[in-house]
Amino acid sequence: MAPNSLTKRLETDLLGSMQISNNAYYGIQTQRAMNNFKLSGKKLKQYPELIQALAHVKSACATANNKQGLLNNNKTNAILNAANKIINKEYDNQFLIDMIQGGAGTSSNMNINEVIANIGLEYMGLEKGKYEQLHPNTDVNMSQSTNDIYPTAVRLSILLKQKQLLTEVTLLADSFLNKSVQFNDILKLARTQLQDAVPMTLGQEFKSFASTLREDVKLITNTSRLLTEINLGGTAVGTGINTQLGYGQLAIDALCQSTNISFITANDLVEASSDMGAFVIYSATLKRLALKLSKIANDLRLLSMGPRAGLSEINLPPRQPGSSIMPGKVNPVIPEAVSQCAYQVLGNDLAISMAAEAGQLQLNAMEPLIAVNILDSITLLTNAMHMFRTLCIDDITANSERCRDLLDNSLGLVTALNPYLGYEAATKVAKQALISGDSIINLIKQQNLLTQAQLDDILQPHKMTQPA
Template identity: 65%
Template sequence: MRIESDLLGTMTIENNVLYGIQTQRAVNNFPLSDKTLSQYPAMIKSLAYVKAACVRANQQLGLINDEKADAIFASCNNLIDGLYHDQFPVGMIQGGAGTSTNMNANEVIANIALQKLGHPLGAYQFMHPNSDVNLSQSTNDVYPSAIRLSILLQQPKLIASLEGLIERFSEKSQEFKHILKLARTQLQDAVPMTLGQEFAGFASTLREEIKLLNQLSPFFYEINLGGTAVGTGINTKKGYADLAIKQLACLTELPFVKAEDLIEASSDMGAFVIYSSALKRLAIKLSKIANDLRLLSMGPRAGLSEINLPAKQPGSSIMPGKVNPVIPEAVSQVAYQVIGLDSAISMAAEAGQLQLNAMEPLIAFNIMEEMALLTNACSMFDQHCVSGISANHERCHYLLDNSLALVTALNPFIGYDAATNIAKDALSSGKNIKDLVLEKGILSESQLADIMQPEKLTEPA
């Protein structure tokens, strides 16, 4: 054990841990959930990138000696490489606007550096978490900069999983392109279309979301690093902010720039609000598609049953043979959770006061949860559902032939009034449209066959 001290007194710390007294206080103070910083590697790496950029800027300005700077930089690289992530036990939801997270990073980096320099853990007279690792910094510029970077680091994984799902829908659209079926509006019979067109629509609507996310990600390139506590840059040397941001851009190969107004940027949560809103939009679209697939597959004997979803598990403890659409159901539940997280982000963003938003930890936590949930949901949807969907060709054909939808297709050829009368007769007699048209001699069999060609029913004339 070792004894560490801070403003509030002393505390006994286990001697084999790399964090210190301020981290331990946070662990004691915020037992809110089992979601700790250690479970968010992108955030830890982002903090390390920011700390590495700051120490190089301080070194260039002559504010820290080369030995300390090199030890801090090497320690940050260890974290970037995935080492020591188990040393971040602070809860993601915390009071203090992220100070506990920043100090967890400061203490871990300081203790790794102390080991590299041959000193025992906690020997802060040789490497101090605040005076050295946090030099020229505040939680209020380090933390929001790291959150922005962590989102940028996670986005490629989300987009890759979304691209995989889009590709699967596109493949199915080709597989089903010749299968005529009945389209529906307001859950009522509408007009003919192909099953391939329906699946192509799923791919297209999701493709829009990739475009939107890529358009929004540059909002996170503008950061307030160097603004320290409230954006005035107190406790920094002139030119530090520009140097630190240039170093961060170099280390991450991302085009970070200094915010035009560091005071405004220190309290503004607008980028998080709009990005979370885009994630919510993606979630809503995924749930709509999931619900469509559930409707199209419902049955299998007494529903639409136009498609078959892959059977993933027995569906009932009492009904033998029942198989439920569990994957689409799970996708919709993810969507509802993301919608709830987005609402919490909106409330937290609104709760900012004066020069800081103390609710930023909740914003960070919820956005990372949204991204992780959507990444996993897209992969699950792709691999465990969409890839295994098959079409019931005969069922699609039967439902189309026995609907009134064909009347709309005949409208340009026989006129609205005649088409209306055919529809009435079909409803009262139970006969299908084609049989009635032939029976009444309105069109010949060859004329009807020509009109009923799939490309004439599903495309502009």
Template identity: 65%
Template sequence: MMQSAGRLEKDLLGEARVPLEAYYGIQTQRACSNFDLSGVHLHHFPELVNALAMVKSACAKANHRLGLLDDQRCIAIEKAAALIIRGEHHEQFVVDMIQGGAGTSTNMNANEVIANIGLEVLGYDKGEYRHLHPNNDVNMSQSTNDAYPTAVRLSILLKHGDLVRSLASLRDAFAAKADEFSDIIKMGRTQLQDAVPMTLGQEFQSFATTLGEDIERIAGLSELLKEINLGGTAIGTGINTDPEYARLAVGYLSEVSGFEFKRASDLVEASSDMGAFVLFSSMLKRLAVKLSKISNDLRMLSMGPRCGLNEINLPAQQPGSSIMPGKINPVIPEAVNQVAYQVVGNDLAVTMAAEAGQLQLNAMEPLIAYNVLESIRMLKQSMDMLKNRCVRGITANRDRCQELVDSSIGIVTAVVPYIGYENASRIAKEALSSGRGVLDLIRDEQLMSEAQLEALLSPTNMIAPQKRRAS
């Protein structure tokens, strides 16, 4: 029987064939066979692939500076890393995001790909590792336990900017609608019951404000991710490194990435602690909860169109029913709701994985990386979708808003300072039982003059504090 084509490689467990065209090697191949779990591979997150390449490049520079890596090998690693950072060979990062081994499979996928690209740079064939070795050269002075966590932190920082920009853009879209709707009076509601008047602009400004609060908070939390354990190797003691290596490697990574990293003061603690990820993930959950609440409000304000509030119109995106002609559903906010629920679930997975660390390492970090990166990706895409396919196209039903204000019992709250709580309660009860309007009843009993009512019920007086003389 003819043996399958491929180059023969060997590791601790023996020999295996790797496809000739593959830049990854035997350890990556074993990982692919072992971990077919999520179907989401490393290349699904290009920022993580780029971050791995940046870490390997920085470490090579540090080893070269210390005289541990010769010119030829260092240049080959740097060139290979540069090609990856440029977007080439990402399809070679084939390991499942969820994996055993605390990220060893991810680290070896990077080591093998960079080694084989580097071999071609040097004029050798893939797999000729005596000239450039995945472990001896590309992984020099490193362990998965410091290289992988550092790359995960960097990958979040690389995605973080896009998330914040999408959040700011969505905030601005709501703020623009707030300006557009600033003169439309409507009823506010508490516990789904009529409350007091407000403007539709105030309601949309509240959406903009609550989202804007999270921009600074997410930016602030990203600073926690800039403290790294690079140079700690296996458990934080720095075994197999030069005394100057950690300082140099962190400095070169700052240069390569553009982020100002600092070495953790306690590398043993930093090798097992996942606290920064827990905080960052919880901030993503907070944003998801806010987005879901806003989406709920948009759906409720638009419900109808004939038998609901119908205060706003959401842009129609697709037919809403296979059986009911003419039905249009609020599909964009509904999709945002579902993203939010997924992000909340991701945060729980991060929490449990962070808790599962034991002694000097947390072996569950791949699950943390997957869920944090996936939450960022989904939140960014959902915010862009909500802005472009919903918020920008929202229109107001001005007459409907005014109709609900005029017929609401809630407007009686505005007259309490003038006619007293007991009178106001009685008027409200009678209005409910009789179906008559609050203002008509007040006029019938001459509890306030027409001039007083007119002044009190003007839009500007109903939506903000007003100076009042003592009676």
């Protein structure tokens, strides 16, 4: 007996043989992928939703094969037991391949096949590597191809992961809405093109942030339905080779039951095997959300600019000292970080677009790049919104007197008074204010254009910020 036989097992594939650690549940094909692809440092184990999704799909396929009499009960039970343990995250440390890989996801598919096979063998009371009893390809991958398994699992992983995303978008919108109620009666000056515009309330401004985020909850939810159309059962190129009639629907029915997600068969499995359009559209919705978050973050930076020499209409909660040289300086680090996350999501979207275009003929081999970038975008946005809400938005305060001072001294106020003064008189007052530096209110009083009582009535928040 060889000295290392107690700690190693010999496995063989198309290209030859290799010693595999007996502690490993993955096998020779996974080991080859680990040796070949040392690229991003992002391991499959860091993407638990994708591992769970792969296990769900393998379980569904085994159930379908068993119903068609192709896989006996003993092997089926072993596969289902192994898949269930993986779904429960008991074996995440066995998925060590790089997320970026050649082969259209074959390495990921073989990783899950080999881990399920070896967990299943132990369940059957056998040693790892005894593939003649439960084979990664013959049994675990029966009636399947990477080309229908991987796309299906990627879609499922996104649907699983987006639950956290939608929760954080909703909570962030709620936080802005709470602030809008708190700031409802604070009059301020709106600005267009960074120039003085017309009166509004700080509450209206914050409500607009909530409203725009709520739109994205609906958009992402609706767009994600595109991901429920899958090519499972199409195998290699969508023709369903190596399956029995009815297998695909049986597998999809089992997947729907295990995930509580209503998957449907694509209308054209050949088209669905190569088209990445659903991912492109979904990524675009993430980009849209990222752009909105960055715009909001930049608005808050502008509104809090100061504290002495800027707008300073709101106060962002101080989170850390802002300078190694300027004493007392505190920077808007949370909004700055949100914008950086948004820029990365935009970069991910470009990579997804390029990968989607790069498919040739009946397959897109670049899907692993699509998968990692969409999942990374969801993670970044989810974390950014949680940080934004808990470390910034919830603790924002308003400088109501500063808001009113800026409004009273702004030329924008004359627009609100235009219906009462008339356009010619209002224009004259605005010009005088611009030249003299005096306030609109003082000039109106000096020229007896309106009484104090009239001004007090006109300048009420509800009259200044909505139709008469």
